Amino acid sequence: MGQFFADQPWVAVFSVVALGSLLGLCRFGPVKLGAAGVLFVGLLVGALDKDIGPAVPTGVSALGLALYVYTVGLEAGPAFFRELRGQLAVMAAAIAALVITAGVVGFVGHQWFGISGPYLAGGYAGIGTTTPGLAAAQAASENPAQPAVGYAIGYPLAVVVTILFIAVLAGRRHWKARRDPGSGLPAELVTRTVQVTKDVRWDDVPGVATHRVLASEYRPADGEPRIAHALDVLAAGDLVVLVGGESDVRSATAYLGELAPLDLLDDRSTVDYRRILLTDPDLAGRTVAELGLGPRYGALVSRVRRGDFDMLAHDDLVLQLDDRLRVVMPHGRADAITRHLGDKESSVSEVSAVSLGVGLALGFLIGIPSLTLGTTTLALGAGAGPLVMGMFLGWRRRTGPLVWTLPTRANLTLRQVGLLLFLAVVGLTSGHSFRENAFSVFGLKLVAVLTLGAFVSYFLMVLGAKWLGQSRERTMGLLSGYVGNPAILAYANGRATDSRINAGYSTLFALGILVKIVCIQLIIGL
Incomplete structure (x- = not known):
C-alpha cells in the first residue's frame, strides 16, 4: 500500500483529504478535530513508506x-x-x-x-x-x-x-x-409589536440612539400601517414593530408601553417584507444608506443575515456579497427591489477571477x-x-x-x-519523520x-x-x-x-x- 501511494501521489493526497475529513467529524469529548484530522491521517499514511513524501x-x-x-x-x-x-x-x-x-x-x-x-x-x-x-x-x-x-x-x-x-x-x-460592562451586540434578534401608552419622542427610547433597537413598521392610532421612516413623536394608541436583541426590545417595550394584542406583521396588505439576497457587485462594499431603498422605493432594511448571524441594520452598516437583507417595503414593490439587489442564487458561489488574482499576486509580492x-x-x-x-x-x-x-x-x-x-x-511529506521522532x-x-x-x-x-x-x-x-x-x-x-x-x-x-x-x-x- 505504501509503495502504491508513492507511485500515485495524487491518489494519496485526495485519499488523505477524504479519510481525514471523516476523522475530523468524529467527536472527542467536547470538540472535533475538524480540518486537523487531515493532518493526522496524512502523517499516518506518510509513515507507511519513506518514498511517499518525496513523491507528493x-x-x-x-x-x-x-x-x-x-x-x-x-x-x-x-x-x-x-x-x-x-x-x-x-x-x-x-x-x-x-x-x-x-x-x-x-x-x-x-x-x-x-x-x-x-x-x-x-x-x-x-x-x-x-x-x-x-x-x-x-x-x-x-x-x-x-x-x-x-x-x-x-x-x-x-x-x-x-x-x-x-x-x-x-x-x-x-x-x-x-472596562467591558456591556453585553455587546445581541446574539439573536427578536421582533415585537408594541402598543404605545404615552406620548414619547422616538429618539428617547432606550437603545435607539445606540442602534440597538430599530422600528420597522408603524401604525398611528387613527391611520394605516406604514414603513417606520424618520419617526419623531409617538402618541398613545400607536403601534410600532421593534427589532433588536431580547433584552433591548424588552427595555424599549417597558418605556413605550406594553406588548400589543396583535402583530402588525400579520397584515401584509399595505406593508410587505421579505429576505432578499444581495448579489449585485456594484452594491457590495456600500452601506445600508447607500442602497437608496428609502428614497427610491420607500423601503428600509431591518436585518442583515451574514453567514449564520443576524445583524441589526443601520445606515452605516457596510454590506457584502451574499448578505441576506430583511427588507420592509410598500406592498407591490418587491419585484423592483429584488431586481435592484440581485437575489440570484447562482451568484453566491461566483468568484471574481480578476480581484482574486490581483489580491493573491499582491500578497505574494509583499x-x-x-x-x-x-x-x-x-x-x-x-x-x-x-x-x-x-x-x-x-x-x-x-x-x-x-x-x-x-x-x-x-x-x-x-x-x-x-x-x-x-x-x-x-502530513504526507512529514509522516515518516514523525514516526521516527x-x-x-x-x-x-x-x-x-x-x-x-x-x-x-x-x-x-x-x-x-x-x-x-x-x-x-x-x-x-x-x-x-x-x-x-x-x-x-x-x-x-x-x-x-x-x-x-x-x-x-x-x-x-x-x-x-x-x-x-x-x-x-x-x-x-x-
Missing part, C-alpha cells in the same frame, strides 16, 4: 495555504481594523504573551533539553494551532519534516489545554469587567522582501503575505470597479479547500516543553485580559482567537451566549497569526 507535489501546499490565509484575511480584516483603536491594549497584551511564550519555548527547549529550533518552531506553531506558522517554519528549515513533527505534537495539546482554560473561565460567574537579523531572516513569505494583503483589501472592500470581498459561501469553500490541500501535503524519549521532551509553553501562553493571555478589565465572555473569545482555533471558539460559544465571544475572537485571530509567524522565524535560528 509540494507546490500544491503553497497554493492551498495562500487560498486559506487570503480568504481568512478578507473576512477578518474589517473586524481587525474596526477593533484596532478600542482593543489596542488587549492586542499589545496578546503580542507580549506570544513573544514571552516564544522565549520560554525556545530557551527551555534548546538550553535544557537540547531540542533544535525547527522542532521547537513547529511545536510553537502547534500550541498556537497556526497553519500559516507551520508553513513559515517549514520554509525557514532545512528539513521541513521537523517543524511538522513539532506541530503534530503541539496541536492536540493546544486544543485540550485551551478547553480546560475555557471551562474554568465559563465557571467564573463573578468575573468583574470594569511576502518577498526579507530582513536579516544576525543568523535569522524575517519575511512575511507565502503564509503571511497573502494574509496581510487579504486583511487590507477586506477592510477596503472595493477599489473602483474591483470588489475585493468574496461571497460568504465562496470564501468558506475556497478557505476549506486550501486548508485541506495544505494539511494533506504536510514522536514516539521516543525525544518526543516526550518535546511534549514537556510544549505543555509548559501552552500553560504559560494561555495564562498570560487570560491574566492580561482580566487586568485590562475585559469581561469573562470577551476573554473567552480573546483566548479562542489568540490560539486561533474554530473548534475552541465553538466550545466557548457552547458555554456562554454572548456576542463578545465572537468579537474577541475576531480581534486577535489575524493578529495572532502574524505575530506567531515572526516569533517562529526567530525560534528557527536557535
